[in-house]
Amino acid sequence: MLSTSALTFSYPNGTPFVFPNLNVASNQAVLVLGNSGKGKTTLLHLLAGLMDPTGGTIELDGTALATLKGSARDRFRGKNIGLVFQQSQFIRSISVLENLRLARSLAGLSKDDAFAERLLSELGISERKNAKPNELSIGERQRAAIARALVTKPKIVLADEPTSALDDENCEAVAALFERTVTGHGAALVIVTHDQRLKNRFKKSVSL
């Protein structure tokens, strides 16, 4: 599903990052471990096509990201990649369910509230669907972020430190939920994190 080769990136006046090759199949979860400054977020942004690499290639579902430019890439990302950020960002002025609807609409997909509500109930927050994002607890917000990442039925979900803000108990719960839900929906999962607590959960892991 996702494969990278010889991926490098350097910020202006910064040391260049050289990333190990990644190969992730559908339904597979891969953990990318690394301490701060190792380029975890940079890798994630490269994989999501938010930045262009200095060298190397990224292929997602048979499409080389480098061949997509401008809004074509935005559209491709919206359709095929689900993103979960460290501190889940939402549109604050609208409810959780409306955030999910918006994600589908921005990806150019038709409205599918039944699927959105099923995701929310799978993640145990269906009764919070009409709440504004600010009204959710951190744990709830992280689950809502997973639901939003999946609502577009992406081929791959990329998560940046999804558990670092959570305590041990929640960390375990969210990680389990993450793995089960994402792979359960047939998507590949890449988590970049420095959170060593996750190491035992995931069979496949890569260190930066």
Add this chain to the structure above:
Amino acid sequence: MRMLRLAYANLKEHFLSTILSVMLLGIGVGMVSFIVTVSEQLNNRFNRDIRGIDMVVGAKGSPLQLILSAVYQIDNPTGNIPLAEVNKLKRHPLIKYSIPLSYGDSYQGFRIVGTDSLYLTHYQAAFAEGELWKHSMDVVIGSSVAEKLNLKLGAHFHGNHGFDKEGHAHEESHYNVVGILMPTGTVADRLILTSTESVWDIHNHEESKLEHYHQSEQETGEITALLVKFKSPMGIMQIPRMVNEKTSMQAALPAIEINRLYSLMGVGFTTLQIIGMVIMCIAALSVFISLLNSLKERKYELALMRSLGASPFKLFGLIIQESLLLCLAGYTLGIILGRVGIMLLSSLGEDQFQFSVSQSGIADIELWLLPLTLCIGLVAALIPAIRAYRSDISSILRNE
């Protein structure tokens, strides 16, 4: 559609700054539309009443007062003029026709004007009911008078001395309504018209109980003013100067006096219009600042939308839509404020100056203000929208 709803939700989220922008826009739009409508209607009415009157002759005094009292019936007369001199002037070969006016009494705030049938012809006033006066004390009333006072054909009333509603009543004066006019859209609608003789009868009854006064009137009688239409522009060149220099009367030219009045009022109107425009500019600034502020707060949201597949252009559109929504709300509020203002002025003006502003349908200025307001919205949103368009999502998301 989804973007429009999102724009609406965002505006609701920033309620206070939204309200501020909408209020400023509303006040600006309201002021401009109010001023333009009022000045337009004032111009219209002044021009309608003045049409066809080349010169007004009356007692010496302020020429503007003479015009206001004789043509528009809104000021007090400058005094009376002797009929003997008037009759001499009337025979001047350059005068096409002239209309005598005698006034000074009123009924329920409506003026009673003694004149002849030429006045009706001049304002193209046709009869809705009844006919022209035949006897002294017969009156023909304008359409507004009939409507406001609910006077029917055959009604009787006593006039008051002076123009106040509370002026002392002429007990002897017993007017009969013999005719009601169709609406003309001119000063004639608001007058109670009668023959010049009726006015003389009342006052002579009171002031002197002379017998056979009718005969002496032709020499000693007085009227208040004379409306004059010339045969050719030559009249304007000669007659006013002649009247002013060689008689005890004064001649005033409505066109000149009204232009002077306009230029006096014009300063006020222009000032108010400029204030309205300035408020609209401040509103634009307020829209600009509130968009820019909310943009700073929402840069993560915008980056998030990009990461969800929105093109930069879509974000550009979102900001523009927010601004246009704001401006549309401001415009709507402004039109409402403007109309409420006109209604207030109208009810106030009707009592005090017999001037009512009516508004039916959509005024031109209201149509013009819509694109203008939307342009303000576009301009104010341009820089914030370009910022949203250009934002570097990767670096924003990394700094979360």
